Amino acid sequence: GKLGRYPPWPGKIVNPPKDLKKPRGKKCFFVKFFGTEDHAWIKVEQLKPYHPHKEEMIKINKGKRFQQAVDAVEEFLRKTKGKDQASSHNSTDEKNRRNSSEERGKQSAGEEKRKASLSEGKMKKGTGEGKKRVSSVSSERGSKSPLKRAQDQSPRKRGRPPKDEKDLTIPESSTVKRVMTGTVAGFKWPPSVSEPVKDSDPHFHHFLLSQTEKPAVCYQAITKKLKVCEEETGSTSIQAADSTAVNGNITPTDKKIGFLGLGLMGSGIVSNLLKMGHTVTVWNRTAEKCDLFIQEGARLGRTPAEVVSTCDITFACVSDPKAAKDLVLGPSGVLQGIRPGKCYVDMSTVDADTVTELAQVIVSRGGRFLEAPVSGNQQLSNDGMLVILAAGDRGLYEDCSSCFQAMGKTSFFLGEVGNAAKMMLIVNMVQGSFMATIAEGLTLAQVTGQSQQTLLDILNQGQLASIFLDQKCQNILQGNFKPDFYLKYIQKDLRLAIALGDSVNHPTPMAAAANEVYKRAKALDQSDNDMSAVYRAYIH
Numbered sequence: 001g002k003l004g005r006y007p008p009w010p011g012k013i014v015n016p017p018k019d020l021k022k023p024r025g026k027k028c029f030f031v032k033f034f035g036t037e038d039h040a041w042i043k044v045e046q047l048k049p050y051h052p053h054k055e056e057m058i059k060i061n062k063g064k065r066f067q068q069a070v071d072a073v074e075e076f077l078r079k080t081k082g083k084d085q086a087s088s089h090n091s092t093d094e095k096n097r098r099n100s101s102e103e104r105g106k107q108s109a110g111e112e113k114r115k116a117s118l119s120e121g122k123m124k125k126g127t128g129e130g131k132k133r134v135s136s137v138s139s140e141r142g143s144k145s146p147l148k149r150a151q152d153q154s155p156r157k158r159g160r161p162p163k164d165e166k167d168l169t170i171p172e173s174s175t176v177k178r179v180m181t182g183t184v185a186g187f188k189w190p191p192s193v194s195e196p197v198k199d200s201d202p203h204f205h206h207f208l209l210s211q212t213e214k215p216a217v218c219y220q221a222i223t224k225k226l227k228v229c230e231e232e233t234g235s236t237s238i239q240a241a242d243s244t245a246v247n248g249n250i251t252p253t254d255k256k257i258g259f260l261g262l263g264l265m266g267s268g269i270v271s272n273l274l275k276m277g278h279t280v281t282v283w284n285r286t287a288e289k290c291d292l293f294i295q296e297g298a299r300l301g302r303t304p305a306e307v308v309s310t311c312d313i314t315f316a317c318v319s320d321p322k323a324a325k326d327l328v329l330g331p332s333g334v335l336q337g338i339r340p341g342k343c344y345v346d347m348s349t350v351d352a353d354t355v356t357e358l359a360q361v362i363v364s365r366g367g368r369f370l371e372a373p374v375s376g377n378q379q380l381s382n383d384g385m386l387v388i389l390a391a392g393d394r395g396l397y398e399d400c401s402s403c404f405q406a407m408g409k410t411s412f413f414l415g416e417v418g419n420a421a422k423m424m425l426i427v428n429m430v431q432g433s434f435m436a437t438i439a440e441g442l443t444l445a446q447v448t449g450q451s452q453q454t455l456l457d458i459l460n461q462g463q464l465a466s467i468f469l470d471q472k473c474q475n476i477l478q479g480n481f482k483p484d485f486y487l488k489y490i491q492k493d494l495r496l497a498i499a500l501g502d503s504v505n506h507p508t509p510m511a512a513a514a515n516e517v518y519k520r521a522k523a524l525d526q527s528d529n530d531m532s533a534v535y536r537a538y539i540h
Contacts, residue, residue: 498515
């Protein structure tokens with residue numbers, strides 16, 4: 001490849017193995033790449049000295065593996081240049097860290113909580129007084145990402161490298177790309193990336209990441225050990241509670257919450273909202289489903305319009321695009337209750353066109369809109385361990401913080417409306433296809449005289465082992481198809497995912513094949529059973 005076509009990579013010239021012949025043609029050196037086990041012959045004109053090109057190299061390539069490679073270079077330099085010199089650099093680093101920390105401290109309005117925000121291209125983490133030090137961006141114990149450390153240590157004396165090993169920046173050539181396993185070449189980031197992705201502290205599970213200059217793709221991971229504290233500014237910051245705190249405690253928003261749709265997913269969500277102290281008004285098409293939640297402290301709404309008009313934020317979780325549209329546009333629907341400032345969060349799994357249309361009509365009335373489909377099943381919903389994929393109004397996403405903590409373990413903010421719908425369909429396409437494959441394997445084992453239980457035992461010992469695999473296989477082995485995720489809904493998601501592929505002329509042959517099997521299962525009256533009942537489509 002031409003010089004500069006691929007991002008550069010740090011390496012050092014080493015002696016090649018004795019049995020390895022040098023390529024013919026232009027002069028080459030045998031190079032070992034830092035952070036990997038890869039080696040390659042590199043033409044001399046494609047080699048650049050490390051120090052002069054270091055900052056340029058860091059700006060171009062910001063993948064995690066690359067950060068580790070730069071870190072390995074710095075470690076190598078420390079070892080070769082002696083402990084004294086390394087010590088002097090470390091003290092400089094510590095001073096820099098203190099200075100930068102003091103500067104950030106001034107920006108936090110005198111609060112001891114330290115934040116790094118990536119919501120506008122920076123990272124945001126809340127840490128409280130008396131809590132564990134959790135930020136991986138700035139911390140006095142130096143838990144920084146390798147790339148950050150490398151940047152801090154850049155004012156390093158440029159002594160001559162050892163004659164036998166020279167530290168170099170290697171632009172990846174086509175030769176390198178062929179020799180390498182592919183990991184390095186795969187970490188080429190677009191020029192729009194504004195900051196490197198920081199490594200998070202393993203003890204801290206609340207963070208925002210942004211992969212572009214615009215806050216289009218970020219995610220917020222939430223665990224049950226997090227609690228929300230109201231700051232003087234009135235904004236919400238999520239703080240990690242240490243082991244002495246009561247795990248699972250959160251401060252519920254004082255906003256009135258509405259919830260429309262009490263199916264498998266909605267029921268568990270509402271239950272957890274109530275448990276965490278939220279004020280919730282519920283509505284369901286069949287009113288008797290509301291009774292249990294009224295007993296738990298919920299209020300009853302007579303129509304969707306009434307719920308929206310009496311609540312600040314209204315969530316909805318219904319079955320499919322038609323139900324989602326009817327709920328908003330139908331008689332006494334959501335739209336009739338929307339006034340300027342009213343908030344609507346659609347948690348249904350639908351296609352991007354549907355959710356975009358709903359967003360437009362809500363916003364046209366002065367409302368605020370967020371799509372937030374959820375990945376999970378009835379059990380995860382009941383446990384408050386859903387994964388929430390959100391897109392749309394970023395402010396509304398933040399206003400929903402305590403609600404998302406109550407119902408989920410992780411929430412992702414994915415940018416503009418439609419992104420969450422697309423991502424959710426892709427996730428369920430993968431899940432639905434995998435489920436069909438599991439059923440296919442179990443039935444093939446049976447008809448060829450192999451033990452299905454032994455097949456499950458083998459799979460559980462391998463790399464495919466997962467809770468999903470085990471639970472679905474157990475369903476099949478026990479003949480228990482009580483719905484945890486309706487078969488009819490996973491088929492709907494496969495159908496919509498295939499249509500998504502059609503819209504961009506992208507082939508989805510695996511999903512299409514799986515979809516045919518689920519359609520067969522529906523014809524065998526398995527619609528209202530669990531998705532694992534797709535097994536019955538394979539029984540002759």
